[in-house]
Amino acid sequence: MLMKSPWEPWIAPGDEPVYQRLAAAIAEDLVNGKIAPGSRLPAQRDLSYRLGVGLGTVTKAYGLLARQGLASSFHGRGMFVTNKILTTRKMVDLSLNVPPNVISEKLLSGTLASLATTIDADTYGACTFPKGTLDQRMAVAGWLQHYCASADAERMIFCNGGQHALSTALTALVAPDICLATDELPFPGLVRISHLLGIELVGIDTDPEGLLPEALERIACEVLRGRSASCCSLTQPRRIQLAGRCRGHGSRTLPSFASAETY
Numbered sequence: 001m002l003m004k005s006p007w008e009p010w011i012a013p014g015d016e017p018v019y020q021r022l023a024a025a026i027a028e029d030l031v032n033g034k035i036a037p038g039s040r041l042p043a044q045r046d047l048s049y050r051l052g053v054g055l056g057t058v059t060k061a062y063g064l065l066a067r068q069g070l071a072s073s074f075h076g077r078g079m080f081v082t083n084k085i086l087t088t089r090k091m092v093d094l095s096l097n098v099p100p101n102v103i104s105e106k107l108l109s110g111t112l113a114s115l116a117t118t119i120d121a122d123t124y125g126a127c128t129f130p131k132g133t134l135d136q137r138m139a140v141a142g143w144l145q146h147y148c149a150s151a152d153a154e155r156m157i158f159c160n161g162g163q164h165a166l167s168t169a170l171t172a173l174v175a176p177d178i179c180l181a182t183d184e185l186p187f188p189g190l191v192r193i194s195h196l197l198g199i200e201l202v203g204i205d206t207d208p209e210g211l212l213p214e215a216l217e218r219i220a221c222e223v224l225r226g227r228s229a230s231c232c233s234l235t236q237p238r239r240i241q242l243a244g245r246c247r248g249h250g251s252r253t254l255p256s257f258a259s260a261e262t263y
Contacts, residue, residue, distance in 0.1 A: 010051075030070060037082060040077075041078065068107040069108075069110055132156075140153070140156065141153040163189045166189060181216060204216055204219060
């Protein structure tokens, strides 16, 4: 006799197809521990009835979970989620700027396989500029406009991660006696690149909103003299304050990471 699944089904919000949102809801509850590893998912017809969706929708959702390595189907027994516990490690290594590993090998391979079906062979094999195609840069510029005042695709380049972006920006700014103002605990990659390029780092006092304008003003008068100031993660009002102080002293602002949060 098959036991009823204890999981309370739901569908994640969003604009994606229903089967993708159903699979996302199951994956979220699996990561959050609401679905125990190795648990049996509801029968497809039962889940279809309880959620008021078509049977094909549930079938596609279960198939997606199987391709992602989150569930497996056993003939005559049903669909079971993975036995692996998909949670982040209790200890977080802050010396490395990497996201926590919460996906399995099967999930990663399934995702890459899904992306492979959308590749345009002609575009993939063509020679592209290192800064990225205009279509790619326009897509990113459109996304950034949700977080920044403006983003010009013509003045944008793609980098292979934050370390590459920092290296590119700092190399372009290298000049005799350059000084870079940053928060008191800067990104280790920034410290390493600055050391290699001979750039002096000056720590600025911070509060929960970011660098303190008064501290930056004092450093600008005493040390910077028209050099560069680096901003950590800042609120929008604090960005405006710091940009104004920097302009007043002929200094430039440089984000520590090429992202919307530190623009």
